[in-house]
Amino acid sequence: MKQEPSKVKAKHSIRALALAPVVLALGACVSGGPSGSDHVPVAGGKSGEAVYQQVCRACHETGVAKAPKFGDREAWEGLIEEGQDVLTAHAWVGVRGMPPRGGDPSLTLAEFSRATAFMARAAGGDWRDPDTRMLERIRHEEKKRLKEIEKKK
Ligand code: HEC
Numbered sequence: 001m002k003q004e005p006s007k008v009k010a011k012h013s014i015r016a017l018a019l020a021p022v023v024l025a026l027g028a029c030v031s032g033g034p035s036g037s038d039h040v041p042v043a044g045g046k047s048g049e050a051v052y053q054q055v056c057r058a059c060h061e062t063g064v065a066k067a068p069k070f071g072d073r074e075a076w077e078g079l080i081e082e083g084q085d086v087l088t089a090h091a092w093v094g095v096r097g098m099p100p101r102g103g104d105p106s107l108t109l110a111e112f113s114r115a116t117a118f119m120a121r122a123a124g125g126d127w128r129d130p131d132t133r134m135l136e137r138i139r140h141e142e143k144k145r146l147k148e149i150e151k152k153k
Contacts, residue, residue: 039131042110044108045108045114055115059097060119065096070119084134085141088116088138089145102115109138114129
């Protein structure tokens with residue numbers, strides 16, 4: 001059977017159109033993944049290392065009041081598993097011997113998050129300095145945490 005050339009063409013272009021959304025969706029997945037190239041860390045303020053040295057180190061270097069020690073993979077493993085948004089929010093709000101914002105109210109959330117990511121990396125985590133999307137997720141977890149604390153009162 002012979003097909004008319006015009007028909008063949010039409011068939012091909014329809015197939016190409018049908019595939020387009022799939023290709024686009026795949027592209028979005030790849031660029032949105034954890035190793036995506038669209039990660040743009042929030043700019044401004046101190047680096048995670050600087051904040052660690054100035055604020056967090058006082059307790060986290062030696063493990064004051066059972067603070068998870070810097071570079072102690074065992075101590076950090078379970079914490080890292082909680083996820084960057086959840087753990088950063090909980091520490092930011094404060095938990096037991098961990099004072100809110102590490103005891104320095106002048107820190108911005110971006111600075112505090114960088115310091116947390118810096119400590120997580122030192123213990124084997126692959127956390128990056130936060131981008132705006134991560135900061136939004138941390139803010140969301142912060143709200144949830146504050147509500148929980150409010151309920152317990
Ligand atoms: C005054 C001492 C102190 C300082 C300063 C301090 N921490 Fe902590 N931190 C603690 C203690 C104690 C814990 C353990 C809390 C617990 O689980 O009982 C802790 C726990 C944490 C955790 C784990 C939280 C969790 O949910 O278990 C993170 C993350 C953290 N600190 C980050 C920081 C960062 C970032 C800084 C600096 C900006 C900082 N800490 C400064 C005492 C401190």
